Amino acid sequence: MLTTTVVVIGGGQAGLAVSRLLTELAVDHVVLEQGTLAHRWRTRGWDSLTLLTPRWFSRLPHWRWTGPDPHGYMSRHEVVGYLEDFALSFAAPVAERSEVLSVRQDLGRFRVATTAGCWQADDVVVATGHSALPHVPDVAGRLGDDVLQVASDEYRNPGDLPAGGVLVVGASASGVQIADELNAAGREVVLAVGRHTRVPRRYRGRDVIDWLVRAGAMDRPRTSLPDPANPPHEPSMQLVGRTQPRELDLASLQARGVALAGRLTGAARPDPSRRTCRPAPRDVARLLERHGLAVAVETGARYLLDPFRKHEPTLVSDVGRERRVDLLNRAVAVAADLGAGVVHLWSGILPDGVSEESGWDRVLAGVETVLTTAERAGITLAVEPEPGMFLDRAARVDELLDRLGRPERLRMTLDLGHLTCNEDDPVGVLRRHRADVVHVQVDDMRRGVHEHLELGTGEVDLPPLLGLLARTGYTGLVGVELPRHSHAARRPPAPASAAAW
Numbered sequence: 001m002l003t004t005t006v007v008v009i010g011g012g013q014a015g016l017a018v019s020r021l022l023t024e025l026a027v028d029h030v031v032l033e034q035g036t037l038a039h040r041w042r043t044r045g046w047d048s049l050t051l052l053t054p055r056w057f058s059r060l061p062h063w064r065w066t067g068p069d070p071h072g073y074m075s076r077h078e079v080v081g082y083l084e085d086f087a088l089s090f091a092a093p094v095a096e097r098s099e100v101l102s103v104r105q106d107l108g109r110f111r112v113a114t115t116a117g118c119w120q121a122d123d124v125v126v127a128t129g130h131s132a133l134p135h136v137p138d139v140a141g142r143l144g145d146d147v148l149q150v151a152s153d154e155y156r157n158p159g160d161l162p163a164g165g166v167l168v169v170g171a172s173a174s175g176v177q178i179a180d181e182l183n184a185a186g187r188e189v190v191l192a193v194g195r196h197t198r199v200p201r202r203y204r205g206r207d208v209i210d211w212l213v214r215a216g217a218m219d220r221p222r223t224s225l226p227d228p229a230n231p232p233h234e235p236s237m238q239l240v241g242r243t244q245p246r247e248l249d250l251a252s253l254q255a256r257g258v259a260l261a262g263r264l265t266g267a268a269r270p271d272p273s274r275r276t277c278r279p280a281p282r283d284v285a286r287l288l289e290r291h292g293l294a295v296a297v298e299t300g301a302r303y304l305l306d307p308f309r310k311h312e313p314t315l316v317s318d319v320g321r322e323r324r325v326d327l328l329n330r331a332v333a334v335a336a337d338l339g340a341g342v343v344h345l346w347s348g349i350l351p352d353g354v355s356e357e358s359g360w361d362r363v364l365a366g367v368e369t370v371l372t373t374a375e376r377a378g379i380t381l382a383v384e385p386e387p388g389m390f391l392d393r394a395a396r397v398d399e400l401l402d403r404l405g406r407p408e409r410l411r412m413t414l415d416l417g418h419l420t421c422n423e424d425d426p427v428g429v430l431r432r433h434r435a436d437v438v439h440v441q442v443d444d445m446r447r448g449v450h451e452h453l454e455l456g457t458g459e460v461d462l463p464p465l466l467g468l469l470a471r472t473g474y475t476g477l478v479g480v481e482l483p484r485h486s487h488a489a490r491r492p493p494a495p496a497s498a499a500a501w
C-alpha cells in the first residue's frame with residue numbers, strides 16, 4: 001500500500017490548483033486521475049466548444065495566460081494544453097489511469113482504493129468538479145427508444161445526430177450554443193427555456209467578465225449569502241465565446257428561426273417562463289449599499305423588445321404597446337428590489353399618420369397603467385422629454401401631468417443636454433418645472449443637434465443649471481450620461497505591476 005499525507009482526487013483545474021498550493025507548502029501528496037491529466041476536457045464537450053470567459057480570466061495559483069490574444073476564448077484543446085503546462089511548471093505528482101473506486105476511514109486515516117492500487121492518507125480532497133454528472137429530467141425516462149437522447153457533454157457536432165428536428169432542453173450557456181450550432185446547420189430546433197442568466201457579451205467596449213471582476217462580483221464571500229450553508233444554484237450565463245464576439249440570447253435565436261418553448265415538464269409544452277433571474281436585483285442592491293451608491297432605473301431597452309428596431313415598441317407605437325407597458329411594469333418591480341426610488345421613461349416617436357389626439361390617448365393609457373403598478377410599489381415614474389419624440393419638451397410632459405391630475409408618483413426627468421438642444425431658455429425651463437423634477441441627467445450637446453457629447457465639447461452651460469438645482473434644494477440623483485462612443489476612449493497606460501487583461 002502506498003502512503004502519502006494528502007490524496008487529491010481529480011486531475012483537472014481544481015485538483016491541479018490544490019496540488020500547486022500543497023507543493024508550495026511542501027506537503028507530500030498525490031493527484032489521482034481516472035484517465036490522463038485534464039481527462040474530462042479531452043473526452044467531453046462538443047467539437048466547437050470554447051470557454052465562456054476570456055483567456056486572461058483563466059488564472060491558477062502562480063499561473064496566468066501569457067500567450068497571444070488574451071481577450072479571446074480558449075478552445076477545449078487549448079484548455080488541455082494550458083493545464084498540461086501548468087502541471088509541468090511545478091512537476092505535479094499526478095497518478096494517471098488511477099480511477100478511485102472507494103474512500104473509507106481506516107484507523108484514523110483514509111484508505112483510497114483505485115484501479116491502480118491502494119493509497120493511505122491523512123486527508124482527502126475531492127476535486128472532481130460540480131458538473132460531473134448531467135442533470136437529466138424525469139421525463140427522459142418516459143421517452144421511447146426511437147428518440148435519441150444525448151447529454152450536452154456527449155454531443156459532438158450536428159453531423160453525429162440522426163436526421164430530423166432537435167429539442168434542446170435548457171437555455172443556459174451550453175443549451176443556447178448547441179441550439180445555435182444546430183440551427184446554423186439547417187436543423188429545425190426547439191429550445192426549452194427554464195431558469196437562466198442573461199447578460200450582454202460586451203458593454204461599452206469591455207467583456208462582461210471584465211465588468212464583473214471590476215465590480216467585485218467574483219470576490220463575493222460565502223458569508224455574504226442569505227444562507228451560507230445552502231448557497232443558491234446560479235445558472236451559467238447565457239454567453240458564447242468566439243473570435244468575433246456576438247450576442248447570443250433568446251431574441252437573437254428566435255430571430256434566426258429557433259422556436260422557443262417553456263420549461264420541459266412532460267410531453268406537453270407549457271407556457272414560456274416569464275421570469276428568469278429575479279434574485280439578481282437584490283444582489284445588485286447589496287453591492288450598491290456596500291459602496292454607498294444610489295440608483296435609478298432606465299428603460300430605453302435598445303433592441304430588447306425588437307431585435308431589429310432600436311426602441312420599438314414604445315408607448316405610442318401602432319402595435320406592441322402592451323409589451324412596452326409590460327417592460328415598464330417589470331422595471332418598477334426591479335426598482336423596488338434595488339431600493340431605487342425612480343423609474344425613468346419616455347414616450348417614443350409617434351408613427352406617421354397618427355393624429356395628435358390619438359398620440360395622447362396612447363401615451364395616457366400606457367402611463368396610467370404603469371402608474372398603478374408604481375403606486376402599489378412606492379416607486380416614482382419620471383417621464384423625460386426627449387427630442388424628436390411625442391413628448392419632446394418639458395411643457396409636453398407638464399401637460400401629461402395635468403391630464404392625469406398631477407399624481408404624486410408621476411414626475412419628470414430633465415436631461416440638461418436636451419434642454420440646450422431643443423428648449424429656448426434652458427435655465428427658465430428648469431426654474432419653471434423644478435418642483436416636478438426628481439431625476440437629472442448631465443451631458444453635453446449642441447443647439448438643435450441631438451447627439452450626446454463629452455462634457456466640455458458642446459454648448460451646455462452647466463454652472464447656472466446646477467446652481468439652480470443647488471439653490472432650490474434638489475436632493476435627487478444627478479447622473480452623468482456617458483456619450484455613445486465613450487467606450488472607444490484611449491486607456492491610460494497600465495502600471496508595470498498590473499495584470500494583463
